[in-house]
Amino acid sequence: MEPAPDLILASASPRRRELLERLGLVLRIEPVDVDETPAPDEKARAYAQRLAAEKGDAALARLGRQTALPVLTADTVVVLGDDILGKPANQDEAAAMLCRLAGRRHEVMTAYRVHFGGRMVERVVSTGVTFRSLDPAELRAYLDSGEWQGKAGAYAIQGIAGAFAIEVRGSFSNVVGLPLAEVIADLRALEALPRYPPPAFGGSAR
Numbered sequence: 001m002e003p004a005p006d007l008i009l010a011s012a013s014p015r016r017r018e019l020l021e022r023l024g025l026v027l028r029i030e031p032v033d034v035d036e037t038p039a040p041d042e043k044a045r046a047y048a049q050r051l052a053a054e055k056g057d058a059a060l061a062r063l064g065r066q067t068a069l070p071v072l073t074a075d076t077v078v079v080l081g082d083d084i085l086g087k088p089a090n091q092d093e094a095a096a097m098l099c100r101l102a103g104r105r106h107e108v109m110t111a112y113r114v115h116f117g118g119r120m121v122e123r124v125v126s127t128g129v130t131f132r133s134l135d136p137a138e139l140r141a142y143l144d145s146g147e148w149q150g151k152a153g154a155y156a157i158q159g160i161a162g163a164f165a166i167e168v169r170g171s172f173s174n175v176v177g178l179p180l181a182e183v184i185a186d187l188r189a190l191e192a193l194p195r196y197p198p199p200a201f202g203g204s205a206r
Helices: 014-021 044-063 091-101 136-145 172-176 180-189
Strands: 007-009 027-029 071-080 083-085 105-116 119-131 165-169
Touching (some): 007 014, 014 172, 044 071, 044 105, 044 119
Parallel strands (some): 007 027, 007 071
Antiparallel strands (some): 119 165
């Protein structure tokens, strides 16, 4: 028999799913689609908050506001100065983003919402990431790896690009896609995870 889910994750992100399942949580995946086009002159923080909110509204509209399970939605953006670096459409865009990030500090912001029992918690978590300089051969090899595809800012810090980061200030999991410490704390504050932590966090004792 399949175990009962602990949480509805309204996201198709495999990284968010992996982060939560690593803690032994049983997820029900209910991805939602919203228009992710930034509004004119919209700041990064407001943009991420708006998308997390719109995803939450879309999820509740589909599932019903009285769902017995907590519902989590999130949006992660990479920000350099005042510019939002989204997911590159092609290799040229990925190269341009990585060249801008190289040798500089940028911010990774995740806005998330938790709905449970008629209550809602929302939060924005920001992490500072500094990349070292990248030489042309390194950049080309990274682009050829394809790891940049589907990644905000054209990189995945948990992968090859971890070799580019010389400093991470704040939540590492936030850069991956979800600030776990904050999310779990908010879910527990809402008493939305009665079975947390699962025995051995879902693993087996050795």
